Amino acid sequence: MAEGATNRLNLERLIACPKCDAVYEIVEPAPRERAVCARCHTVLIAPRRRAGKQLIAMAVTVLILIVAASVFPFLRIGAGGVHNDSSILDAAFAFSGPLAALSLAVLGFIVVVPMMRLMLLIYVLVPVVRNRPAAPGARAAFRFAESLGPWSMAEIFALGCAVALVKISDLAEVNFGPAFWMFAVLVVMIVVQDTLMCRYSVWKSLET
Template sequence: MPAHEIRCTQCDLLQIMDALQPGQEASCSRCGHHLVRIHRHPFDASLAYALGALILLVLSCLFPLLRLKIAGNFSEMTFLSSAKALIDADFGLVANVLLSCVLFTPAVFLCAIVYLALALKYAKYWPGMRSVLRLAVLLEPWMMADVFVIGILVSLIKLASLAQIALGLSFWAMLLFSIALTKTVVVFDAHWFGFQLDQLEGLPAQKLRGEGAVSCYVCGFFNPQQALKCERCYARLHRRKPHSLSMSWALLVTAILLYIPANIYPMMITESLGDKTPSTILQGVLLLWNMGSYPVAIIIFIASVLIPLVKFISITLLCLSTQKKPNHKALHYTRLYRMTELIGRWSMVDVFVVVILVALIHLGQLMSVYPGVAAVSFAGMVVFTMLAALSFDVRLIWDAQDAQDLSNGK
């Protein structure tokens, strides 16, 4: 990749990126944000991991994930049966979240990577490659296969003292799928793939366009100031995300409102010998703690109580940080933003634990688990906090920092 100008998508610093070779990467000189990483074998590695992940995804849906034995009664669950159990219990919204985040979104993302990598490997221009590139970038934050695997492990520990649990073939396929999917994400670099796409179409290398140029927030391409759409991925160009603060505030308030019923109402309802026992998130944590399952209790408490509160506080601080005020530390807030993005989806662990228990324990009055209304509120809270973080334009923090530095004569 030859040297060219690039703007950091997080701090908006204009900088010249030196020529890179396979195996090298570049980061922003001001905020340390990743700019581009070129794998030693970018197309072969992307194809191998993506195709392997797709095969493992299919296998994870064909066989049982878990088998359970209680008092001579047997039960087993598959991935698809877990979604069906939620639909049968009139919790279709939670089923949609499960299928979208663990099955459909990763499948579409992997197909997009295979499509792009095959075309670029054999130097073929196929229809819609730029739109496929943009789609892959937009889908990446919403994949939660690894979170689902953690949910399975938490469920195993939770049920170990109550029943005999056996791992099915699909569990191992799901575990390997989550690893292969993570590796695909690591190998895939939108800027590098986009650059190769430019070369394939015979477009000239990015020119030095100066301070007025606009960087695409999706793929990082450096566009001329008058451009309305990105020349690489066709995403709409804006100097800053439109209505970023108002959208983040609105989504944050919605998430907080959903968090209230998520903690007041039952997360799940357990039926044993005809008696139904509802349990909220905190009651579930206390029950696990009293049973001696300290690691599981800590995991559920962190994922379901601590992380949401941290996200609420973090997004609030980020929105307030865009105002001019003394001792404004843009780099610290940028790191806070990255942390908020990183932990956002892990709160879904508790929802997936409920999904697994509902699908696995359905033995009538002997023992059955049903989802509670809090599962819907909690899943909605996770989605809205993720949307709030994604809607926030971190470059606004640096705008405030630059304005403050300018007023101080720096």
């Protein structure tokens, strides 16, 4: 019995690198310092003061930008005197048959999945920031939000749009709509949010 408790205690003092699976004993760094994997230099622990409030504010902002970017015109394309404005939702529902399924899948990856991930993060962090007990199912919610990370493809969509615009710029007149700039801002904010979040600190807060 004592041996099992000792093994459990030892496991609780270990942390694995999410990139290369190297295992280390947890040594919590001081504020503004970071614990980095010696093998692949991935940041393992990076505690920051008031990071929870900043993450919630950024998540709410990105949610608003996602909704607005889905509705407002993304591009204005003109050729032969004819111009057409298109939003992300217009593009998703413009096709039928197999292409409709593909468009809805793209919409899910660039809009629905990021929104789900942000709402789960807000659900998890709000009680923690307010120094209250974790919300029901918070650990499962945060684990699910982390599993959605590879399927959140807003950045890939932005790169794909950039490549497509270069190719069609010689064939038609292309103007960026307000949704394009909103999408550019939210992509940057998503990257900053992922960099700012210390997952170890979130798990530790949920456990206590």
